[in-house]
Amino acid sequence: MHKQDVTIYDVAREAKVSMATVSRVVNGNNNVRKSTRDRVQSVIKRLHYQPNSVAQGLASKRTTTVGLIIPDMTNMFFAELAQGINDIATIYRYSIILSSVSNELMKEEDTVQSLLNKQVDGMIYMSDRLSPAVHEVFDRTSTPVVLASTLDADGDLPSVAIDYRKAMKQALDLLYQDGKRDLAFVISDYNATINVARRIPVFENFIKEHHLGVPRIYRDVLTYDQGEKVFAQLQQEHVDGVIVSSDLAAAGIINAAKAAGVKIPEDFEVIAAGSTKISELVRPKLTCVRSPLYDIGAVAMRMLTKLMGDEDLTHRKVKLPFNLVKQETTLNQ
Amino acid sequence: MHKQDVTIYDVAREAKVSMATVSRVVNGNNNVRKSTRDRVQSVIKRLHYQPNSVAQGLASKRTTTVGLIIPDMTNMFFAELAQGINDIATIYRYSIILSSVSNELMKEEDTVQSLLNKQVDGMIYMSDRLSPAVHEVFDRTSTPVVLASTLDADGDLPSVAIDYRKAMKQALDLLYQDGKRDLAFVISDYNATINVARRIPVFENFIKEHHLGVPRIYRDVLTYDQGEKVFAQLQQEHVDGVIVSSDLAAAGIINAAKAAGVKIPEDFEVIAAGSTKISELVRPKLTCVRSPLYDIGAVAMRMLTKLMGDEDLTHRKVKLPFNLVKQETTLNQ
DNA sequence: GCAATCCATGCAAGCGTTTTCATAGATCGT
DNA sequence: ACGATCTATGAAAACGCTTGCATGGATTGC
Numbered sequence: 001m002h003k004q005d006v007t008i009y010d011v012a013r014e015a016k017v018s019m020a021t022v023s024r025v026v027n028g029n030n031n032v033r034k035s036t037r038d039r040v041q042s043v044i045k046r047l048h049y050q051p052n053s054v055a056q057g058l059a060s061k062r063t064t065t066v067g068l069i070i071p072d073m074t075n076m077f078f079a080e081l082a083q084g085i086n087d088i089a090t091i092y093r094y095s096i097i098l099s100s101v102s103n104e105l106m107k108e109e110d111t112v113q114s115l116l117n118k119q120v121d122g123m124i125y126m127s128d129r130l131s132p133a134v135h136e137v138f139d140r141t142s143t144p145v146v147l148a149s150t151l152d153a154d155g156d157l158p159s160v161a162i163d164y165r166k167a168m169k170q171a172l173d174l175l176y177q178d179g180k181r182d183l184a185f186v187i188s189d190y191n192a193t194i195n196v197a198r199r200i201p202v203f204e205n206f207i208k209e210h211h212l213g214v215p216r217i218y219r220d221v222l223t224y225d226q227g228e229k230v231f232a233q234l235q236q237e238h239v240d241g242v243i244v245s246s247d248l249a250a251a252g253i254i255n256a257a258k259a260a261g262v263k264i265p266e267d268f269e270v271i272a273a274g275s276t277k278i279s280e281l282v283r284p285k286l287t288c289v290r291s292p293l294y295d296i297g298a299v300a301m302r303m304l305t306k307l308m309g310d311e312d313l314t315h316r317k318v319k320l321p322f323n324l325v326k327q328e329t330t331l332n333q
Numbered sequence: 334m335h336k337q338d339v340t341i342y343d344v345a346r347e348a349k350v351s352m353a354t355v356s357r358v359v360n361g362n363n364n365v366r367k368s369t370r371d372r373v374q375s376v377i378k379r380l381h382y383q384p385n386s387v388a389q390g391l392a393s394k395r396t397t398t399v400g401l402i403i404p405d406m407t408n409m410f411f412a413e414l415a416q417g418i419n420d421i422a423t424i425y426r427y428s429i430i431l432s433s434v435s436n437e438l439m440k441e442e443d444t445v446q447s448l449l450n451k452q453v454d455g456m457i458y459m460s461d462r463l464s465p466a467v468h469e470v471f472d473r474t475s476t477p478v479v480l481a482s483t484l485d486a487d488g489d490l491p492s493v494a495i496d497y498r499k500a501m502k503q504a505l506d507l508l509y510q511d512g513k514r515d516l517a518f519v520i521s522d523y524n525a526t527i528n529v530a531r532r533i534p535v536f537e538n539f540i541k542e543h544h545l546g547v548p549r550i551y552r553d554v555l556t557y558d559q560g561e562k563v564f565a566q567l568q569q570e571h572v573d574g575v576i577v578s579s580d581l582a583a584a585g586i587i588n589a590a591k592a593a594g595v596k597i598p599e600d601f602e603v604i605a606a607g608s609t610k611i612s613e614l615v616r617p618k619l620t621c622v623r624s625p626l627y628d629i630g631a632v633a634m635r636m637l638t639k640l641m642g643d644e645d646l647t648h649r650k651v652k653l654p655f656n657l658v659k660q661e662t663t664l665n666q
Numbered sequence: 667g668c669a670a671t672c673c674a675t676g677c678a679a680g681c682g683t684t685t686t687c688a689t690a691g692a693t694c695g696t
Numbered sequence: 697a698c699g700a701t702c703t704a705t706g707a708a709a710a711c712g713c714t715t716g717c718a719t720g721g722a723t724t725g726c
Contacts, residue, residue: 007682018706023684033704053451054396055682057387058711065451068431074416079407083433086406090438095451098401098431100416105423118386118398118428224614251614258616281557281584282614283591340712351676356714366674388712391681 006047015043026051057119065095066304067115067123072102076276077246077293078126081148084297085124092305094121101127109133116141122304124148124297125157128192144307148300149291151193158313160300162322164198167289170324171243171271172206174287178331180241180269181212184234186253187245188222195245199273203243221245227252235260240268247272247279250286254329270329284328291322339380348376359384390452398428399637400448400456405435409609410579410626411459414481417630418457425638427454434460442466449474455637457481457630458490461525477640481633482624484526491646493633495655497531500622503657504576504604505539507620511664513574513602514545517567519586520578521555528578532606536576554578560585568593573601580605580612583619587662603662617661624655 008026012019017040024032025040032040043049057063066089070078089096097120099111106114108127112134115123125134126148138145138157147159175183185203187195200217207215216237221230227249234242234253244250250272254264262268264284272279272288279286299318306313326332341359345352350373357365358373365373376382390396399422403411415431422429430453432444439447441460445467448456458467459481471478471490480492508516518536520528533550540548549570554563560582567575567586577583583605587597595601597617605612608621632651639646659665 009682019683020685020706020708021704024705027684031704036704050446050450052391052682053447054387054390055711056684058385058391058713059682059684061684061711063387065430073406073419074409074412076407076409076412079409079412082431083407083435086431086433087436087438090436095447096431097398098415098419098429100419102416103420103423105420113383114386114428117383224610248610248614255614255616277557277581278611278614281581281588281611283588283616342712352713353676353678353715354674357675360714364674369674385712388681389714391683392712392714394681394714 006049008049008051011040011043011047011049014047015040061119062121063119064093065097065118065120066301066308067097067099067112067118067120069099069101069108069112069115069123069125069127071100071127073098073100074102075246075248076278077149077274080276080293081126081297081300084294084299085148085301086297088298088301088305092301094305107133109137112137116143122146122308124300124304126150128189128194130193144304146300146304146307149293149296151197153193153197155317158303158307158316160296160303160318160320161194162289162291162296163319164194165202167273167322167324168199168202168243169206171273171289172203174271174324174326174330175241175243175269176206176210178241178265178269181210182238182240183207183212184216184218184237184239184242186218186221186227186230186234186242186249188220188249190217190219199245221249224248224252228256231256231260235262241271242269243271243273245273247275247286247288250288250329251278251282254282254284254286265328265330269331275325279325279327287327287330288325289322290325292320295320339382341382341384343380344373344376344382347380348373394452395454396452397426398430398451398453399634399641400430400432400445400451400453402432402434402441402445402448402456402458402460404433404460406431406433407435408579408581409611410482410607413609413626414459414630414633417627417632418481418634419630421631421634421638425634427638440466442470445470449476455479455641457633457637459483461522461527463526477637479633479637479640482626482629484530486526486530488650491636491640491649493629493636493651493653494527495622495624495629496652497527498535500606500655500657501532501535501576502539504606504622505536507604507657507659507663508574508576508602509539509543511574511598511602514543515571515573516540516545517549517551517570517572517575519551519554519560519563519567519575519582521553521582523550523552532578554582557581557585561589564589564593568595574604575602576604576606578606580608580619580621583621583662584611584615587615587617587619598661598663602664604657608658612658612660620660620663621658622655623658625653628653 008019008022011022025037101108101111122144124146130152147157149161204215218230231253250270254270257268272286275288275290279288341352341355344355355373358370434441434444455477457479463485480490482494537548551563564586583603587603590601605619605621608623612619612621
């Protein structure tokens with residue numbers, strides 16, 4: 001059987017109507033007499049007619065497709081976000097074109113442009129850092145964009161996230177209350193907007209206010225191995241409380257600490273600023289800031305459907321509640 | 334600025350050539366005089382012309398898009414596969430339409446059909462169980478399909494995987510050599526082809542050959558929680574060696590075992606039949622069958638590009654080497 | 667130097683839909 | 697019962713591109 005064997009034309013001929021009428025039936029336009037509709041539908045079924053989405057897209061200028069720009073699909077954090085996006089997209093019958101920008105094979109702005117060339121109806125962006133080049137592409141297009149679990153520096157794009165300042169503050173307070181005074185912040189990407197514009201200022205300010213010396217920030221720690229490795233430095237600097245942006249890296253840190261015979265949480269506390277399943281399956285279980293990832297994805301996608309349907313947004317900047325989950329890497333209260 | 338402000342027409346007019354020539358330049362057809370090509374290209378740059386992929390797709394009947402059918406994107410196992418697929422796809426300039434079929438919002442065969450309607454040039458399928466309804470859709474189309482890390486019962490589709498029989502046998506041998514005699518097999522989906530047609534027969538046969546009684550198979554254990562829960566049953570049955578299909582579930586089992594004071598690996602051994610990062614970050618580290626997931630994805634995608642380019646496949650069934658990684662949940666050799 | 671060949675380009679017919687506009691017939695109000 | 701209003705339908709023009717075919721001028725062979 002061939003790729004497209006039966007077109008709207010064939011259906012029209014068989015049903016003895018014009019293709020316009022078939023098109024109406026296919027699209028649920030109710031300006032069709034019941035008897036006609038039934039006849040057309042039975043022919044559609046008999047011939048196994050399936051509309052060609054590409055042709056539909058060209059004619060209607062809507063592809064019912066959205067682009068997803070994700071930094072790294074093997075990071076569970078994004079996978080959970082994507083799940084929420086996917087479910088809502090399915091409900092609204094949108095397909096998802098996935099663009100992982102983790103590899104260096106293509107520049108991020110080219111990836112986005114290619115999505116635009118595919119005539120996606122909208123995009124969800126969840127990379128950490130919104131480069132000027134990418135932002136420019138977003139500015140140039142009228143295709144709606146929503147940020148999920150990330151922020152843009154100038155804040156003009158619609159977004160769904162948590163209150164990063166508040167989360168950071170609460171995490172720091174917890175460490176401080178537990179008597180920890182030699183604090184450190186371990187992050188993957190220093191220049192990610194959520195770090196440079198949110199968490200880092202809060203961290204530095206906290207250190208200053210409490211007279212805890214110079215703020216210690218360790219960069220480029222994203223993977224498990226990098227986490228394991230950075231522990232030596234933390235120990236050397238006598239750090240006794242650390243906030244780690246990714247829970248995967250945090251897992252590396254606590255495993256290294258255990259291997260070094262350090263007592264957690266008595267002598268060393270760890271809080272992950274982002275969390276996935278991983279925080280539950282390591283021992284001790286990770287105290288962590290839990291973002292409602294699935295919901296962030298779902299809300300972002302829902303916002304996007306509104307934007308794509310020319311509806312207005314009541315809130316362009318949505319903050320969802322997070323949870324500071326106290327587990328075994330901090331003292332019990 | 335509007336969605337599509339500049340078309341091939343505008344470029345043609347400005348460059349004083351026909352749209353055919355512009356099309357040739359865009360597509361790298363070298364039947365164009367150098368001077369003409371340069372002129373057209375400079376106009377393209379000046380006007381910021383970007384070809385409309387939908388129109389290209391309709392006219393050329395090629396969309397440079399492939400569909401990915403994935404059971405659950407939050408499962409790291411599939412994420413790593415997808416990464417390999419994505420990288421090769423990027424190299425060959427294919428976009429990926431992601432279809433997660435984990436939710437019950439849409440029947441799997443409808444999802445596949447919708448991919449076909451989008452005129453994807455090919456599909457990679459990595460769900461565990463290939464239902465007859467889906468298989469029928471595959472049979473009906475001429476669009477190529479490759480299976481990644483999964484198998485079809487009748488084996489007529491091209492696929493990339495490991496030798497599941499051999500892997501299962503090696504894992505069982507290891508447990509047996511370590512003196513374990515009360516073995517169990519913990520799986521998520523009994524009816525997945527790789528289980529019902531590969532691992533289970535090997536397991537049952539092994540039990541029989543070694544006179545180890547009745548084969549114990551525990552089904553529907555996929556998540557961490559389910560793993561944690563099933564341990565009680567294992568203990569009750571005095572199981573001392575278990576093979577678990579997913580390492581996430583295995584993590585649940587070992588954590589439950591530790592909590593129950595069971596000594597691993599002395600009194601209880603665990604081998605994960607599938608593995609991801611998770612096997613490295615739990616303690617004790619999981620002994621596991623490591624599939625080259627990234628490579629499986631990459632090879633599958635490469636096969637698909639050949640199929641889409643009407644090339645022949647030298648091997649339709651590729652088996653990649655796996656590794657039985659001996660770690661801390663089995664005795665040291 | 668003339669027919670044969672090649673090269674660069676243009677013309678125009680699709681690709682399979684949607685959608686605007688026109689219209690014939692049915693329905694309505696009075 | 698007659699003009700006015702609806703309703704269901706069809707005709708045909710887009711949508712933006714690719715591609716087979718035709719063609720005129722340049723190049724080649726002998």
